[in-house]
Amino acid sequence: RKEVEQDPGPFNVPEGATVAFNCTYSNSASQSFFWYRQDCRKEPKLLMSVYSSGNEDGRFTAQLNRASQYISLLIRDSKLSDSATYLCVSRSPYNTDKLIFGTGTRLQVFP
Amino acid sequence: NAGVTQTPKFQVLKTGQSMTLQCAQDMNHEYMSWYRQDPGMGLRLIHYSVGAGITDQGEVPNGYNVSRSTTEDFPLRLLSAAPSQTSVYFCASSPLAGDRIGVTEAFFGQGTRLTVV
Numbered sequence: 001r002k003e004v005e006q007d008p009g010p011f012n013v014p015e016g017a018t019v020a021f022n023c024t025y026s027n028s029a030s031q032s033f034f035w036y037r038q039d040c041r042k043e044p045k046l047l048m049s050v051y052s053s054g055n056e057d058g059r060f061t062a063q064l065n066r067a068s069q070y071i072s073l074l075i076r077d078s079k080l081s082d083s084a085t086y087l088c089v090s091r092s093p094y095n096t097d098k099l100i101f102g103t104g105t106r107l108q109v110f111p
Numbered sequence: 112n113a114g115v116t117q118t119p120k121f122q123v124l125k126t127g128q129s130m131t132l133q134c135a136q137d138m139n140h141e142y143m144s145w146y147r148q149d150p151g152m153g154l155r156l157i158h159y160s161v162g163a164g165i166t167d168q169g170e171v172p173n174g175y176n177v178s179r180s181t182t183e184d185f186p187l188r189l190l191s192a193a194p195s196q197t198s199v200y201f202c203a204s205s206p207l208a209g210d211r212i213g214v215t216e217a218f219f220g221q222g223t224r225l226t227v228v
Binding site: 008032034039041042043044049083087089091097098099100101102103104 | 142144145151152153154155156159161169187199201203205207215216217219220222
């Protein structure tokens with residue numbers, strides 16, 4: 001079983017739609033979580049850090065559920081420019097500090 | 112502001128050749144890592160380092176060597192290239208997380224597209 005798992009999609013949604021991605025992680029000791037965005041053939045870039053209380057940045061909301069070991073990303077009012085692959089990331093704690101990526105969820109927003 | 116610099120951007124190798132992918136960062140980050148990305152597989156960790164002189168294996172280390180003689184540089188060596196190593200390689204760096212939560216964004220280089228024929 002992969003340490004971080006995501007539904008690969010693709011999610012095809014119209015402009016203006018709300019879409020949610022979930023991600024599960026297996027290492028209960030993981031401390032930090034992130035959502036990265038990756039455009040085709042480019043390097044991943046940080047979209048949001050995920051805090052235990054949940055956090056919001058404009059149209060994007062991230063939630064963490066430690067009891068069930070999952071992370072979610074909600075995108076409201078989707079734009080064409082949101083089309084990309086969204087990568088869920090967990091970070092191992094303390095000395096290992098490994099960043100582990102999920103396989104990514106592809107989002108395609110159409111007009 | 113250079114950030115993370117990877118070279119080369121593109122490379123074609125013949126089976127059996129060796130080469131080194133370079134990665135340098137100017138942010139004084141302790142943590143550096145190498146990933147490979149293949150279609151449908153996401154980013155898989157090859158090797159990582161939490162400081163100069165310290166390296167460890169990730170998920171897919173076979174066929175690759177690393178060293179960390181300085182904080183800035185973390186080269187990845189392919190010892191004897193194989194077609195299975197055709198991939199896009201990304202180097203990333205970040206501060207160490209330690210026991211801090213949510214403050215350790217990783218920065219990526221632009222990637223090296225490697226083809227082994």
